[in-house]
Amino acid sequence: MSWWVLHVDMDQFIAAVEIRRRPELRGLPVVVGGSGDPTLPRQVVATASYEARAFGIRSGMPVRAAYKKCPDAVFLPSDPAAYDAASAEVMDTLRTFPVVVEVWGWDECFVGAETDDPETLAAEFRAAVVERTGLTCCVGIGDNKTRAKLATNFAKLSNTSGDGNGIYRLTAANWREVMDHRPVRDLWGIGARMEHNLNELGLTTVADLAAADVDTLKKRFGPNMGTWYAALGRGLGDTQLTDVPREPVSRSHEETFPSDLVERPDVERELRRIALEVTREVVAEGRTVQRVSVKVRFINFYTPIKSRKLKSSTQDPELVATTALSILEKFTLNRPIRLLGVRVEFVPSPLI
DNA sequence: TCTGGGGTCCTCCTTCGG
DNA sequence: TCTGCCGAAGGAGGACCC
Incomplete structure:
Protein backbone atom coordinates (compact mmCIF):
# COMPACT_ATOMS: atom_id res chain seq x y z
CA MET A 1 0.00 0.00 0.00
CA ASN A 174 4.47 12.04 -15.79
CA TRP A 175 5.23 15.51 -14.38
CA ARG A 176 7.75 16.50 -17.04
CA GLU A 177 5.75 15.08 -19.91
CA VAL A 178 2.58 16.90 -18.80
CA MET A 179 3.99 20.13 -17.37
CA ASP A 180 7.38 20.94 -18.95
CA HIS A 181 5.98 22.90 -21.91
CA ARG A 182 3.32 24.77 -19.91
CA PRO A 183 3.68 28.41 -18.82
CA VAL A 184 4.77 28.99 -15.22
CA ARG A 185 1.39 30.67 -14.66
CA ASP A 186 -0.20 27.21 -14.73
CA LEU A 187 1.51 26.36 -11.45
CA TRP A 188 -0.41 26.62 -8.21
CA GLY A 189 0.92 29.70 -6.42
CA ILE A 190 2.18 31.59 -9.47
CA GLY A 191 -0.09 34.52 -10.23
CA ALA A 192 0.11 37.22 -12.88
CA ARG A 193 2.72 39.22 -10.96
CA MET A 194 5.07 36.29 -10.33
CA GLU A 195 4.71 35.12 -13.91
CA HIS A 196 5.94 38.54 -15.00
CA ASN A 197 8.84 38.44 -12.54
CA LEU A 198 9.89 34.96 -13.63
CA ASN A 199 9.59 35.92 -17.30
CA GLU A 200 11.99 38.80 -16.60
CA LEU A 201 14.54 36.17 -15.54
CA GLY A 202 13.94 34.36 -18.82
CA LEU A 203 11.85 31.68 -17.12
CA THR A 204 8.64 31.21 -19.09
CA THR A 205 7.89 27.50 -18.90
CA VAL A 206 7.71 25.00 -16.07
CA ALA A 207 10.80 23.32 -17.53
CA ASP A 208 12.67 26.65 -17.37
CA LEU A 209 11.73 27.07 -13.73
CA ALA A 210 12.71 23.48 -12.91
CA ALA A 211 16.15 24.06 -14.42
CA ALA A 212 16.64 27.52 -12.88
CA ASP A 213 19.53 28.25 -10.55
CA VAL A 214 18.19 28.15 -6.99
CA ASP A 215 20.60 30.84 -5.76
CA THR A 216 19.39 33.23 -8.46
CA LEU A 217 15.80 32.62 -7.39
CA LYS A 218 16.72 33.08 -3.71
CA LYS A 219 18.54 36.32 -4.43
CA ARG A 220 15.59 37.68 -6.40
CA PHE A 221 12.65 36.44 -4.29
CA GLY A 222 14.12 35.78 -0.86
CA PRO A 223 15.35 32.54 0.73
CA ASN A 224 11.93 31.04 1.42
CA MET A 225 10.14 31.91 -1.78
CA GLY A 226 13.18 31.29 -4.00
CA THR A 227 13.49 27.78 -2.65
CA TRP A 228 9.77 27.25 -2.95
CA TYR A 229 9.57 28.36 -6.61
CA ALA A 230 12.48 26.10 -7.55
CA ALA A 231 10.67 23.18 -5.94
CA LEU A 232 7.39 24.15 -7.61
CA GLY A 233 8.95 23.87 -11.06
CA ARG A 234 9.79 20.28 -10.31
CA GLY A 235 6.36 19.55 -8.88
CA LEU A 236 7.63 19.05 -5.36
CA GLY A 237 5.30 19.73 -2.45
CA ASP A 238 3.82 18.68 0.85
CA THR A 239 2.86 15.09 1.42
CA GLN A 240 1.68 15.57 5.01
CA LEU A 241 -1.99 16.20 5.69
CA THR A 242 -3.88 17.02 8.84
CA ASP A 243 -7.54 16.83 9.73
CA VAL A 244 -7.10 19.38 12.52
CA PRO A 245 -8.74 22.62 11.34
CA ARG A 246 -6.37 25.57 11.22
CA GLU A 247 -6.74 28.19 13.89
CA PRO A 248 -7.82 31.43 12.19
CA VAL A 249 -5.45 34.33 12.78
CA SER A 250 -7.68 37.22 11.81
CA ARG A 251 -11.15 38.30 10.76
CA SER A 252 -12.07 41.23 8.59
CA HIS A 253 -15.12 43.01 7.29
CA GLU A 254 -15.02 45.38 4.41
CA GLU A 255 -17.75 47.19 2.61
CA THR A 256 -17.96 48.91 -0.73
CA PHE A 257 -20.56 51.64 -0.45
CA PRO A 258 -23.24 52.13 -3.11
CA SER A 259 -22.19 55.77 -3.25
CA ASP A 260 -18.84 57.23 -2.22
CA LEU A 261 -18.29 58.67 1.24
CA VAL A 262 -17.18 62.29 1.10
CA GLU A 263 -17.90 63.83 4.49
CA ARG A 264 -15.60 62.93 7.35
CA PRO A 265 -18.41 62.31 9.88
CA ASP A 266 -19.86 59.74 7.47
CA VAL A 267 -16.50 58.02 7.11
CA GLU A 268 -16.05 57.88 10.87
CA ARG A 269 -19.57 56.61 11.48
CA GLU A 270 -19.21 53.78 8.96
CA LEU A 271 -15.73 52.81 10.14
CA ARG A 272 -16.93 52.68 13.73
CA ARG A 273 -19.92 50.54 12.75
CA ILE A 274 -17.75 48.03 10.87
CA ALA A 275 -15.20 47.88 13.71
CA LEU A 276 -17.95 47.21 16.27
CA GLU A 277 -19.51 44.52 14.06
CA VAL A 278 -16.37 42.57 13.42
CA THR A 279 -15.24 42.77 17.05
CA ARG A 280 -18.58 41.63 18.45
CA GLU A 281 -18.47 38.72 16.05
CA VAL A 282 -15.03 37.49 17.06
CA VAL A 283 -15.59 38.12 20.77
CA ALA A 284 -18.71 35.97 20.54
CA GLU A 285 -16.39 33.21 19.37
CA GLY A 286 -14.16 33.75 22.38
CA ARG A 287 -11.34 35.50 20.54
CA THR A 288 -9.20 38.34 21.83
CA VAL A 289 -7.95 41.12 19.58
CA GLN A 290 -4.31 42.20 19.60
CA ARG A 291 -4.01 44.21 16.41
CA VAL A 292 -6.32 46.37 14.32
CA SER A 293 -5.96 47.28 10.62
CA VAL A 294 -7.97 49.80 8.64
CA LYS A 295 -8.33 49.64 4.87
CA VAL A 296 -9.45 52.63 2.82
CA ARG A 297 -10.17 52.43 -0.89
CA PHE A 298 -10.42 55.77 -2.65
CA ILE A 299 -12.33 56.38 -5.87
CA ASN A 300 -9.14 55.94 -7.90
CA PHE A 301 -8.77 52.47 -6.35
CA TYR A 302 -5.70 53.43 -4.37
CA THR A 303 -6.05 51.18 -1.31
CA PRO A 304 -3.66 51.84 1.57
CA ILE A 305 -3.91 49.73 4.74
CA LYS A 306 -2.65 50.92 8.10
CA SER A 307 -2.55 49.07 11.36
CA ARG A 308 -1.69 49.35 15.03
CA LYS A 309 -0.93 46.80 17.71
CA LEU A 310 -2.96 47.38 20.85
CA LYS A 311 -1.09 48.24 24.05
CA SER A 312 -2.84 45.27 25.58
CA SER A 313 -5.14 42.77 23.91
CA THR A 314 -8.88 43.32 24.30
CA GLN A 315 -12.40 42.00 23.83
CA ASP A 316 -13.91 45.47 24.07
CA PRO A 317 -15.62 46.48 20.79
CA GLU A 318 -15.53 50.14 21.84
CA LEU A 319 -11.76 50.04 22.27
CA VAL A 320 -11.30 48.45 18.85
CA ALA A 321 -13.60 51.05 17.28
CA THR A 322 -11.69 53.89 18.98
CA THR A 323 -8.42 52.38 17.78
CA ALA A 324 -9.76 52.11 14.23
CA LEU A 325 -10.71 55.79 14.33
CA SER A 326 -7.26 56.71 15.62
CA ILE A 327 -5.68 54.71 12.77
CA LEU A 328 -7.88 56.68 10.36
CA GLU A 329 -5.87 59.77 11.39
CA LYS A 330 -2.84 58.27 9.62
CA PHE A 331 -4.58 58.48 6.23
CA THR A 332 -4.70 61.51 3.98
CA LEU A 333 -8.42 61.67 3.28
CA ASN A 334 -8.36 63.95 0.27
CA ARG A 335 -10.61 61.99 -2.08
CA PRO A 336 -14.02 60.33 -1.94
CA ILE A 337 -13.96 56.83 -0.44
CA ARG A 338 -15.65 53.81 -1.97
CA LEU A 339 -14.64 51.14 0.58
CA LEU A 340 -13.80 50.88 4.25
CA GLY A 341 -12.55 47.76 5.98
CA VAL A 342 -11.47 46.66 9.44
CA ARG A 343 -9.34 43.62 10.20
CA VAL A 344 -8.70 42.33 13.70
CA GLU A 345 -5.86 39.94 14.44
CA PHE A 346 -6.23 37.49 17.30
CA VAL A 347 -4.09 36.57 20.23
CA PRO A 348 -2.99 33.03 19.33
CA SER A 349 -4.65 30.33 21.41
CA PRO A 350 -2.25 28.64 23.83
CA LEU A 351 -1.00 25.30 22.53
CA ILE A 352 -2.64 22.44 24.34
C1' DT B 1 -17.06 47.09 -19.26
C1' DC B 2 -15.13 49.63 -13.67
C1' DT B 3 -13.26 46.56 -10.89
C1' DG B 4 -16.43 42.21 -3.92
C1' DG B 5 -15.19 40.05 0.19
C1' DG B 6 -12.49 37.12 3.12
C1' DG B 7 -8.47 35.05 4.08
C1' DT B 8 -2.95 33.68 4.55
C1' DC B 9 1.83 34.30 4.12
C1' DC B 10 6.11 36.58 2.79
C1' DT B 11 9.47 40.41 2.33
C1' DC B 12 11.29 44.72 3.24
C1' DC B 13 12.07 48.77 5.94
C1' DT B 14 12.27 51.16 10.30
C1' DT B 15 12.73 51.57 15.06
C1' DC B 16 14.43 50.38 19.36
C1' DG B 17 17.03 48.33 23.01
C1' DG B 18 21.06 45.69 24.51
C1' DT C 1 29.46 59.24 26.08
C1' DC C 2 29.37 57.99 21.44
C1' DT C 3 29.22 54.57 17.75
C1' DG C 4 28.33 50.38 15.53
C1' DC C 5 26.23 45.97 15.30
C1' DC C 6 22.48 42.90 15.76
C1' DG C 7 18.09 40.85 16.53
C1' DA C 8 13.27 41.45 17.58
C1' DA C 9 9.14 43.62 16.82
C1' DG C 10 6.14 46.76 14.44
C1' DG C 11 4.25 48.28 10.31
C1' DA C 12 3.58 48.68 5.25
C1' DG C 13 2.88 46.50 1.15
C1' DG C 14 2.54 42.80 -2.11
C1' DA C 15 1.08 38.36 -3.91
C1' DC C 16 -1.76 34.58 -3.93
C1' DC C 17 -6.01 31.79 -3.24
C1' DC C 18 -11.18 30.84 -3.33
Whole structure:
Protein backbone atom coordinates (compact mmCIF):
# COMPACT_ATOMS: atom_id res chain seq x y z
CA MET A 1 0.00 0.00 0.00
CA SER A 2 1.27 3.48 -0.85
CA TRP A 3 0.42 6.91 0.48
CA TRP A 4 -1.50 9.06 -1.99
CA VAL A 5 -2.73 12.63 -1.90
CA LEU A 6 -6.07 13.23 -3.59
CA HIS A 7 -7.54 16.67 -4.23
CA VAL A 8 -11.32 16.84 -4.34
CA ASP A 9 -12.80 19.91 -6.00
CA MET A 10 -16.53 20.50 -6.34
CA ASP A 11 -17.96 21.41 -9.75
CA GLN A 12 -19.27 25.02 -9.90
CA PHE A 13 -19.97 24.59 -6.20
CA ILE A 14 -21.96 27.72 -5.34
CA ALA A 15 -24.09 27.55 -8.47
CA ALA A 16 -24.59 23.81 -7.90
CA VAL A 17 -25.87 24.40 -4.35
CA GLU A 18 -28.36 26.97 -5.64
CA ILE A 19 -29.52 24.64 -8.39
CA ARG A 20 -29.84 21.75 -5.94
CA ARG A 21 -32.40 23.65 -3.86
CA ARG A 22 -34.14 25.07 -6.92
CA PRO A 23 -34.08 22.24 -9.48
CA GLU A 24 -36.08 24.32 -11.94
CA LEU A 25 -32.86 26.28 -12.54
CA ARG A 26 -31.06 23.24 -13.93
CA GLY A 27 -29.84 23.88 -17.46
CA LEU A 28 -30.30 27.64 -17.14
CA PRO A 29 -27.55 30.25 -16.95
CA VAL A 30 -27.26 31.01 -13.22
CA VAL A 31 -25.12 33.83 -11.83
CA VAL A 32 -24.49 34.13 -8.07
CA GLY A 33 -23.04 37.25 -6.51
CA GLY A 34 -23.80 40.54 -4.83
CA SER A 35 -27.35 41.35 -3.85
CA GLY A 36 -28.97 39.46 -6.70
CA ASP A 37 -30.02 42.68 -8.46
CA PRO A 38 -27.87 42.77 -11.63
CA THR A 39 -28.66 46.42 -12.33
CA LEU A 40 -26.85 47.65 -9.20
CA PRO A 41 -23.21 48.74 -9.52
CA ARG A 42 -20.20 47.62 -7.48
CA GLN A 43 -20.99 43.93 -7.28
CA VAL A 44 -19.08 41.08 -8.83
CA VAL A 45 -19.89 37.52 -9.87
CA ALA A 46 -18.97 34.89 -7.27
CA THR A 47 -19.79 31.91 -9.46
CA ALA A 48 -21.47 31.29 -12.82
CA SER A 49 -23.03 27.99 -13.88
CA TYR A 50 -21.53 26.29 -16.94
CA GLU A 51 -24.49 27.56 -18.97
CA ALA A 52 -23.72 31.14 -17.88
CA ARG A 53 -20.02 30.65 -18.61
CA ALA A 54 -20.99 29.85 -22.21
CA PHE A 55 -22.05 33.51 -22.47
CA GLY A 56 -18.58 34.61 -21.38
CA ILE A 57 -19.58 35.22 -17.76
CA ARG A 58 -16.73 34.58 -15.32
CA SER A 59 -16.06 34.86 -11.59
CA GLY A 60 -14.84 38.30 -10.62
CA MET A 61 -16.64 40.04 -13.46
CA PRO A 62 -18.91 42.97 -12.52
CA VAL A 63 -22.47 41.72 -12.18
CA ARG A 64 -23.64 44.52 -14.47
CA ALA A 65 -21.26 43.32 -17.19
CA ALA A 66 -22.62 39.79 -16.76
CA TYR A 67 -26.14 41.20 -17.10
CA LYS A 68 -25.20 42.82 -20.40
CA LYS A 69 -23.80 39.55 -21.69
CA CYS A 70 -26.85 37.55 -20.69
CA PRO A 71 -29.88 39.54 -19.48
CA ASP A 72 -31.94 36.34 -19.30
CA ALA A 73 -29.64 34.67 -16.78
CA VAL A 74 -30.97 34.00 -13.28
CA PHE A 75 -29.18 36.34 -10.86
CA LEU A 76 -29.06 35.23 -7.22
CA PRO A 77 -27.60 36.76 -4.08
CA SER A 78 -24.80 34.97 -2.30
CA ASP A 79 -25.91 32.79 0.67
CA PRO A 80 -22.79 31.84 2.64
CA ALA A 81 -24.69 29.89 5.31
CA ALA A 82 -26.09 27.54 2.67
CA TYR A 83 -22.62 26.97 1.19
CA ASP A 84 -21.19 26.29 4.65
CA ALA A 85 -23.82 23.63 5.25
CA ALA A 86 -23.40 22.02 1.83
CA SER A 87 -19.65 22.00 2.23
CA ALA A 88 -19.96 20.22 5.59
CA GLU A 89 -22.13 17.54 3.93
CA VAL A 90 -19.43 16.90 1.34
CA MET A 91 -16.58 16.77 3.86
CA ASP A 92 -18.58 14.48 6.17
CA THR A 93 -19.18 12.16 3.23
CA LEU A 94 -15.45 11.93 2.54
CA ARG A 95 -14.77 11.33 6.25
CA THR A 96 -16.80 8.11 6.05
CA PHE A 97 -13.76 6.64 4.25
CA PRO A 98 -10.63 5.60 6.22
CA VAL A 99 -8.71 8.71 5.10
CA VAL A 100 -7.40 12.06 6.36
CA VAL A 101 -9.51 14.99 5.12
CA GLU A 102 -7.83 18.40 5.11
CA VAL A 103 -10.42 21.05 4.26
CA TRP A 104 -9.25 23.95 2.07
CA GLY A 105 -12.37 26.08 1.74
CA TRP A 106 -15.98 25.48 0.82
CA ASP A 107 -15.44 23.55 -2.34
CA GLU A 108 -12.16 21.71 -2.03
CA CYS A 109 -10.06 19.51 0.20
CA PHE A 110 -7.03 17.29 0.18
CA VAL A 111 -7.46 13.68 1.16
CA GLY A 112 -4.59 11.49 2.28
CA ALA A 113 -5.03 7.76 1.83
CA GLU A 114 -3.17 4.48 1.97
CA THR A 115 -4.15 2.53 -1.11
CA ASP A 116 -2.81 0.62 -4.07
CA ASP A 117 -5.55 1.86 -6.34
CA PRO A 118 -6.10 5.62 -6.03
CA GLU A 119 -8.26 5.75 -9.17
CA THR A 120 -10.79 3.35 -7.68
CA LEU A 121 -10.79 5.32 -4.43
CA ALA A 122 -11.32 8.57 -6.35
CA ALA A 123 -14.23 7.02 -8.23
CA GLU A 124 -15.72 5.90 -4.91
CA PHE A 125 -15.41 9.47 -3.58
CA ARG A 126 -17.22 10.85 -6.60
CA ALA A 127 -19.99 8.27 -6.35
CA ALA A 128 -20.44 8.77 -2.60
CA VAL A 129 -20.53 12.57 -2.85
CA VAL A 130 -23.10 12.62 -5.62
CA GLU A 131 -25.21 10.00 -3.87
CA ARG A 132 -25.15 11.68 -0.45
CA THR A 133 -25.29 15.33 -1.54
CA GLY A 134 -26.46 15.46 -5.14
CA LEU A 135 -23.34 17.49 -5.96
CA THR A 136 -20.57 16.48 -8.32
CA CYS A 137 -16.82 16.80 -8.03
CA CYS A 138 -13.56 16.05 -9.78
CA VAL A 139 -10.56 14.38 -8.18
CA GLY A 140 -6.87 14.96 -8.79
CA ILE A 141 -4.47 12.23 -7.73
CA GLY A 142 -0.87 13.04 -6.87
CA ASP A 143 2.16 11.98 -4.87
CA ASN A 144 1.99 15.36 -3.09
CA LYS A 145 -0.38 18.31 -2.71
CA THR A 146 1.14 20.35 -5.54
CA ARG A 147 0.62 17.62 -8.08
CA ALA A 148 -2.78 16.54 -6.76
CA LYS A 149 -4.06 20.12 -6.94
CA LEU A 150 -2.83 20.58 -10.51
CA ALA A 151 -4.17 17.16 -11.47
CA THR A 152 -7.65 18.38 -10.60
CA ASN A 153 -7.44 20.99 -13.37
CA PHE A 154 -6.82 18.22 -15.89
CA ALA A 155 -9.59 16.15 -14.34
CA LYS A 156 -11.99 19.09 -14.86
CA LEU A 157 -10.87 19.59 -18.45
CA SER A 158 -11.39 15.96 -19.31
CA ASN A 159 -14.71 15.96 -17.51
CA THR A 160 -16.17 19.02 -19.22
CA SER A 161 -14.91 17.92 -22.65
CA GLY A 162 -16.71 14.63 -22.08
CA ASP A 163 -13.74 12.38 -22.80
CA GLY A 164 -12.69 11.73 -19.23
CA ASN A 165 -14.05 10.45 -15.95
CA GLY A 166 -13.33 13.47 -13.77
CA ILE A 167 -10.18 11.87 -12.36
CA TYR A 168 -6.56 12.54 -13.31
CA ARG A 169 -3.24 11.35 -11.93
CA LEU A 170 -0.14 13.56 -11.90
CA THR A 171 3.02 12.25 -10.24
CA ALA A 172 6.79 12.41 -10.61
CA ALA A 173 6.40 9.80 -13.35
CA ASN A 174 4.47 12.04 -15.79
CA TRP A 175 5.23 15.51 -14.38
CA ARG A 176 7.75 16.50 -17.04
CA GLU A 177 5.75 15.08 -19.91
CA VAL A 178 2.58 16.90 -18.80
CA MET A 179 3.99 20.13 -17.37
CA ASP A 180 7.38 20.94 -18.95
CA HIS A 181 5.98 22.90 -21.91
CA ARG A 182 3.32 24.77 -19.91
CA PRO A 183 3.68 28.41 -18.82
CA VAL A 184 4.77 28.99 -15.22
CA ARG A 185 1.39 30.67 -14.66
CA ASP A 186 -0.20 27.21 -14.73
CA LEU A 187 1.51 26.36 -11.45
CA TRP A 188 -0.41 26.62 -8.21
CA GLY A 189 0.92 29.70 -6.42
CA ILE A 190 2.18 31.59 -9.47
CA GLY A 191 -0.09 34.52 -10.23
CA ALA A 192 0.11 37.22 -12.88
CA ARG A 193 2.72 39.22 -10.96
CA MET A 194 5.07 36.29 -10.33
CA GLU A 195 4.71 35.12 -13.91
CA HIS A 196 5.94 38.54 -15.00
CA ASN A 197 8.84 38.44 -12.54
CA LEU A 198 9.89 34.96 -13.63
CA ASN A 199 9.59 35.92 -17.30
CA GLU A 200 11.99 38.80 -16.60
CA LEU A 201 14.54 36.17 -15.54
CA GLY A 202 13.94 34.36 -18.82
CA LEU A 203 11.85 31.68 -17.12
CA THR A 204 8.64 31.21 -19.09
CA THR A 205 7.89 27.50 -18.90
CA VAL A 206 7.71 25.00 -16.07
CA ALA A 207 10.80 23.32 -17.53
CA ASP A 208 12.67 26.65 -17.37
CA LEU A 209 11.73 27.07 -13.73
CA ALA A 210 12.71 23.48 -12.91
CA ALA A 211 16.15 24.06 -14.42
CA ALA A 212 16.64 27.52 -12.88
CA ASP A 213 19.53 28.25 -10.55
CA VAL A 214 18.19 28.15 -6.99
CA ASP A 215 20.60 30.84 -5.76
CA THR A 216 19.39 33.23 -8.46
CA LEU A 217 15.80 32.62 -7.39
CA LYS A 218 16.72 33.08 -3.71
CA LYS A 219 18.54 36.32 -4.43
CA ARG A 220 15.59 37.68 -6.40
CA PHE A 221 12.65 36.44 -4.29
CA GLY A 222 14.12 35.78 -0.86
CA PRO A 223 15.35 32.54 0.73
CA ASN A 224 11.93 31.04 1.42
CA MET A 225 10.14 31.91 -1.78
CA GLY A 226 13.18 31.29 -4.00
CA THR A 227 13.49 27.78 -2.65
CA TRP A 228 9.77 27.25 -2.95
CA TYR A 229 9.57 28.36 -6.61
CA ALA A 230 12.48 26.10 -7.55
CA ALA A 231 10.67 23.18 -5.94
CA LEU A 232 7.39 24.15 -7.61
CA GLY A 233 8.95 23.87 -11.06
CA ARG A 234 9.79 20.28 -10.31
CA GLY A 235 6.36 19.55 -8.88
CA LEU A 236 7.63 19.05 -5.36
CA GLY A 237 5.30 19.73 -2.45
CA ASP A 238 3.82 18.68 0.85
CA THR A 239 2.86 15.09 1.42
CA GLN A 240 1.68 15.57 5.01
CA LEU A 241 -1.99 16.20 5.69
CA THR A 242 -3.88 17.02 8.84
CA ASP A 243 -7.54 16.83 9.73
CA VAL A 244 -7.10 19.38 12.52
CA PRO A 245 -8.74 22.62 11.34
CA ARG A 246 -6.37 25.57 11.22
CA GLU A 247 -6.74 28.19 13.89
CA PRO A 248 -7.82 31.43 12.19
CA VAL A 249 -5.45 34.33 12.78
CA SER A 250 -7.68 37.22 11.81
CA ARG A 251 -11.15 38.30 10.76
CA SER A 252 -12.07 41.23 8.59
CA HIS A 253 -15.12 43.01 7.29
CA GLU A 254 -15.02 45.38 4.41
CA GLU A 255 -17.75 47.19 2.61
CA THR A 256 -17.96 48.91 -0.73
CA PHE A 257 -20.56 51.64 -0.45
CA PRO A 258 -23.24 52.13 -3.11
CA SER A 259 -22.19 55.77 -3.25
CA ASP A 260 -18.84 57.23 -2.22
CA LEU A 261 -18.29 58.67 1.24
CA VAL A 262 -17.18 62.29 1.10
CA GLU A 263 -17.90 63.83 4.49
CA ARG A 264 -15.60 62.93 7.35
CA PRO A 265 -18.41 62.31 9.88
CA ASP A 266 -19.86 59.74 7.47
CA VAL A 267 -16.50 58.02 7.11
CA GLU A 268 -16.05 57.88 10.87
CA ARG A 269 -19.57 56.61 11.48
CA GLU A 270 -19.21 53.78 8.96
CA LEU A 271 -15.73 52.81 10.14
CA ARG A 272 -16.93 52.68 13.73
CA ARG A 273 -19.92 50.54 12.75
CA ILE A 274 -17.75 48.03 10.87
CA ALA A 275 -15.20 47.88 13.71
CA LEU A 276 -17.95 47.21 16.27
CA GLU A 277 -19.51 44.52 14.06
CA VAL A 278 -16.37 42.57 13.42
CA THR A 279 -15.24 42.77 17.05
CA ARG A 280 -18.58 41.63 18.45
CA GLU A 281 -18.47 38.72 16.05
CA VAL A 282 -15.03 37.49 17.06
CA VAL A 283 -15.59 38.12 20.77
CA ALA A 284 -18.71 35.97 20.54
CA GLU A 285 -16.39 33.21 19.37
CA GLY A 286 -14.16 33.75 22.38
CA ARG A 287 -11.34 35.50 20.54
CA THR A 288 -9.20 38.34 21.83
CA VAL A 289 -7.95 41.12 19.58
CA GLN A 290 -4.31 42.20 19.60
CA ARG A 291 -4.01 44.21 16.41
CA VAL A 292 -6.32 46.37 14.32
CA SER A 293 -5.96 47.28 10.62
CA VAL A 294 -7.97 49.80 8.64
CA LYS A 295 -8.33 49.64 4.87
CA VAL A 296 -9.45 52.63 2.82
CA ARG A 297 -10.17 52.43 -0.89
CA PHE A 298 -10.42 55.77 -2.65
CA ILE A 299 -12.33 56.38 -5.87
CA ASN A 300 -9.14 55.94 -7.90
CA PHE A 301 -8.77 52.47 -6.35
CA TYR A 302 -5.70 53.43 -4.37
CA THR A 303 -6.05 51.18 -1.31
CA PRO A 304 -3.66 51.84 1.57
CA ILE A 305 -3.91 49.73 4.74
CA LYS A 306 -2.65 50.92 8.10
CA SER A 307 -2.55 49.07 11.36
CA ARG A 308 -1.69 49.35 15.03
CA LYS A 309 -0.93 46.80 17.71
CA LEU A 310 -2.96 47.38 20.85
CA LYS A 311 -1.09 48.24 24.05
CA SER A 312 -2.84 45.27 25.58
CA SER A 313 -5.14 42.77 23.91
CA THR A 314 -8.88 43.32 24.30
CA GLN A 315 -12.40 42.00 23.83
CA ASP A 316 -13.91 45.47 24.07
CA PRO A 317 -15.62 46.48 20.79
CA GLU A 318 -15.53 50.14 21.84
CA LEU A 319 -11.76 50.04 22.27
CA VAL A 320 -11.30 48.45 18.85
CA ALA A 321 -13.60 51.05 17.28
CA THR A 322 -11.69 53.89 18.98
CA THR A 323 -8.42 52.38 17.78
CA ALA A 324 -9.76 52.11 14.23
CA LEU A 325 -10.71 55.79 14.33
CA SER A 326 -7.26 56.71 15.62
CA ILE A 327 -5.68 54.71 12.77
CA LEU A 328 -7.88 56.68 10.36
CA GLU A 329 -5.87 59.77 11.39
CA LYS A 330 -2.84 58.27 9.62
CA PHE A 331 -4.58 58.48 6.23
CA THR A 332 -4.70 61.51 3.98
CA LEU A 333 -8.42 61.67 3.28
CA ASN A 334 -8.36 63.95 0.27
CA ARG A 335 -10.61 61.99 -2.08
CA PRO A 336 -14.02 60.33 -1.94
CA ILE A 337 -13.96 56.83 -0.44
CA ARG A 338 -15.65 53.81 -1.97
CA LEU A 339 -14.64 51.14 0.58
CA LEU A 340 -13.80 50.88 4.25
CA GLY A 341 -12.55 47.76 5.98
CA VAL A 342 -11.47 46.66 9.44
CA ARG A 343 -9.34 43.62 10.20
CA VAL A 344 -8.70 42.33 13.70
CA GLU A 345 -5.86 39.94 14.44
CA PHE A 346 -6.23 37.49 17.30
CA VAL A 347 -4.09 36.57 20.23
CA PRO A 348 -2.99 33.03 19.33
CA SER A 349 -4.65 30.33 21.41
CA PRO A 350 -2.25 28.64 23.83
CA LEU A 351 -1.00 25.30 22.53
CA ILE A 352 -2.64 22.44 24.34
C1' DT B 1 -17.06 47.09 -19.26
C1' DC B 2 -15.13 49.63 -13.67
C1' DT B 3 -13.26 46.56 -10.89
C1' DG B 4 -16.43 42.21 -3.92
C1' DG B 5 -15.19 40.05 0.19
C1' DG B 6 -12.49 37.12 3.12
C1' DG B 7 -8.47 35.05 4.08
C1' DT B 8 -2.95 33.68 4.55
C1' DC B 9 1.83 34.30 4.12
C1' DC B 10 6.11 36.58 2.79
C1' DT B 11 9.47 40.41 2.33
C1' DC B 12 11.29 44.72 3.24
C1' DC B 13 12.07 48.77 5.94
C1' DT B 14 12.27 51.16 10.30
C1' DT B 15 12.73 51.57 15.06
C1' DC B 16 14.43 50.38 19.36
C1' DG B 17 17.03 48.33 23.01
C1' DG B 18 21.06 45.69 24.51
C1' DT C 1 29.46 59.24 26.08
C1' DC C 2 29.37 57.99 21.44
C1' DT C 3 29.22 54.57 17.75
C1' DG C 4 28.33 50.38 15.53
C1' DC C 5 26.23 45.97 15.30
C1' DC C 6 22.48 42.90 15.76
C1' DG C 7 18.09 40.85 16.53
C1' DA C 8 13.27 41.45 17.58
C1' DA C 9 9.14 43.62 16.82
C1' DG C 10 6.14 46.76 14.44
C1' DG C 11 4.25 48.28 10.31
C1' DA C 12 3.58 48.68 5.25
C1' DG C 13 2.88 46.50 1.15
C1' DG C 14 2.54 42.80 -2.11
C1' DA C 15 1.08 38.36 -3.91
C1' DC C 16 -1.76 34.58 -3.93
C1' DC C 17 -6.01 31.79 -3.24
C1' DC C 18 -11.18 30.84 -3.33
